[in-house]
Amino acid sequence: MNADELDWNRTLREQWEVHWNHQLRARLDGLTDDEYFWSPVPDAWSVRPRGESTAPVQGGAGDFTIDYAFPTPTPPPFTTIAWRLGHVVVGVLAARNAAHFGAPEASYETWEYAGDAATALDQLQAQLDIWLAGVAGLGAAGLRAPIGEKEPYPDAPTADLVLHINRELIHHLSEVCLLRDLYLHTDATTNGATR
Helix, strand or coil, X not given: CCCCCCCXXXXXXXXXXXXXXXXXXXXXXXXXXXXXXXXXXXXXXXXEECCCCCCCEEECCCCEEEEECCCCCCCCCCECHHHHHHHHHHHHHHHHHHHHHCCCCXXXXXXXXXXXXXXXXXXXXXXXXXXXXXXXXXXXXXXXXECCCCCCCCCCEHHHHHHHHHHHHHHHHHHHHHHHHHHHCCCCCCCCCEC
């Protein structure tokens, strides 16, 4: 098979779908609210009930907000599973779904963040479904087309954006799995871990 015969759209989607179906999805099953909000260190960024954050910026339109600062402090604060899922759902997926696939507008400021693990995972699945359907609809020509002005590198091919999103998803959701492992193997009552 030569490169002209390769279905690049299928290959790019499979890079994510195989990882999701065989590595990540099962690792997220049973995520509890305690894990979702848990932090092994004090002052971590998280998703919090409106009015409870002390972060310089609290984004969100609903009952919960996400912690932020502009510019991001150096070193950046540790982030909880809730924060990481909020970032993936909104910054990685929903904003791109809106920019490229006609989904409703989404931003850190306007999103209604999940106040529990089950809702966060539902939001993640919904945004993944939109993203994958959008990518599937691109075809080969769509992958070669420039990304456009809604991204930092507007002249890059859209395939570059798909690869970037795949990296972001694998990276951040692997962090979520690691935090679940740490939670499981940490006795929060004796090591000073905080919510």
